[in-house]
Amino acid sequence: MKNASPKIVKFKSLSDIAVRFRSDLKDLDFVLLYAYNGTGKTRLSMEFKNRGKKDGAKGDTLYFNAYTEDLFHWDNDLEHDADRVLKINAESNFFNGFRELALEDKIFEYLQRYATFNFKIDYEEWEISFSKEIPNPAHRPGNDEPETIVQNNIKVSRGEENIFVWCIFLAICELVIDGAESYDWVKYIYIDDPISSLDDNNAIAVASDLSKLLQKGVGKVNVVISSHHHLFFNVICNELKKRKNKRYFLHKNGADGYTLRATDETPFFHHVALLSELKGLLPKDNQTIHDVQIKTYHFNMLRSIMEKTATFFGYDDFSSCIHGVDDEVLYARALNLLSHGKYSIYEPVEMGDDTKNLFIKILDAFLKKYEFELPEIITDEDKAAQK
Structure with a gap:
């Protein structure tokens, strides 16, 4: 079973690849990138973002990567160990429309697909509190106690936190696509590895939901998606195959820079x-x-x-x-x-x-x-x- 040899282009730096992607997106809706962990995907997303800040510009890229999670940090209430909240870095452009547009409903619409906890955003303190229904230990068959009770101010798991941040990002993407004034600066969306610890079923669901949302933005915003997760990547490719897109395989070429291999003419190349x-x-x-x-x-x-x-x-x-x-x-x-x-x-x-x-x-x-x-x-x- 022989595969046609796809074109391989060498690049000295990730910055050069970012320039290539921006050039591609002049004619395409999507650039889809597959690469192994440790290759430089996250750094490439930052290079792409920084390219939009040249010559004093305020930026043109809404991005999701490992740094996005750093916009949030926990206050664990070490003194009383009771009121744990997730603090928001309100200085970031990422949150431009939070206060004015009240995103709770949009966020919850996505969150309920992947998780079972609830949340509340305090726009004065820029913090988020979480709650979850749990079985009521006092409930017995025949008594008047409710079957469940609400546990407030909980600290969600790391995986649940990642899902929550991802749902915030999806809600913001929806605002961008709908033309919200607070996000009129966004020309590009760059998504690097939204999958970290999801099982295959959720990986498929996340890829499918993302593809459906982004296709609504065709003609309004251009998108780069990079991943090391082969199942997620395969679903994305299948969902977006009718759109104008380019698929690549990125490899770190030792000390000699990087190679970018076009895989459009070689189905399942990443496999x-x-x-x-x-x-x-x-x-x-x-x-x-x-x-x-x-x-x-x-x-x-x-x-x-x-x-x-x-x-x-x-x-x-x-x-x-x-x-x-x-x-x-x-x-x-x-x-x-x-x-x-x-x-x-x-x-x-x-x-x-x-x-x-x-x-x-x-x-x-x-x-x-x-x-x-x-x-x-x-x-x-x-x-x-x-x-």
Whole structure:
């Protein structure tokens, strides 16, 4: 299965890539970027934003990235441990329309899709308090006590906080698209990795909701979306395929800058790139199975690739892509089981040697059956340069 070699362009700096994206968006609605963590996606989003502040301009980019979360910080009420609130950095342009436009309803419309807590914004103190319904320990069948009670001034989890900030961003995007005067300075929206700890179902929901919202802004605002999350990225690409867009794969080229690979003519290139990464896990001639650094989450990655391959060939199930092993049905069951564990790329767990052997046999047989032309995405020299 040979893939046409996509055009690769070298760049000395992320600033140069930001210039390229701004040039692309003169003729396009969307630029979609796939890149691994640690490549420089967040720094690229800031370079793009800073380009809009040249020559004393106040800026033209509404962005969401790791720095967006820094616009909020907790006051944990250390003295009384009772009134915990999330403080807002009101000096940021991000909050230009908060007081005048009262965003609670818009934020809650998004929040209720992903979470079960409530919130209240104090525009005088620029702080947010949270509450949640919890089971009432005093309730018993037949008594008059309510089944639930409201717990006020709670500190939500880190994941819930991230979702809340994301919903604020979606509400602001809606204002931008609707032409709110407070956000008339926005010409570009740049979104970098809204996904950090969501499961696959929520990743799909977030990608779908985002795509539907941004398509309402076509012709009003131009958008860059970058991600390392292959499922999120794939949904975004599918949802926006009828819009004018450009898709890229970004790679840090050791000490020599960066390469940008156009992937518009190579469907599922990011999955092929992922497969190239998995191939690099196979043991070398001088390695024992114990030396191979295979983590549990790699099963999730392999299953995802097989599912896309099965879809490409019109198979009903990914198990149809398992070939050349002793018991194909047994191996399919094993892969199905092992890819459904709570395996996170952020909390990697190394496999035992028996499980590593299973992974290697499935992957090696898959590579022999489906002859993908795998690009040299990350060489040993690149890995050393990135450490």
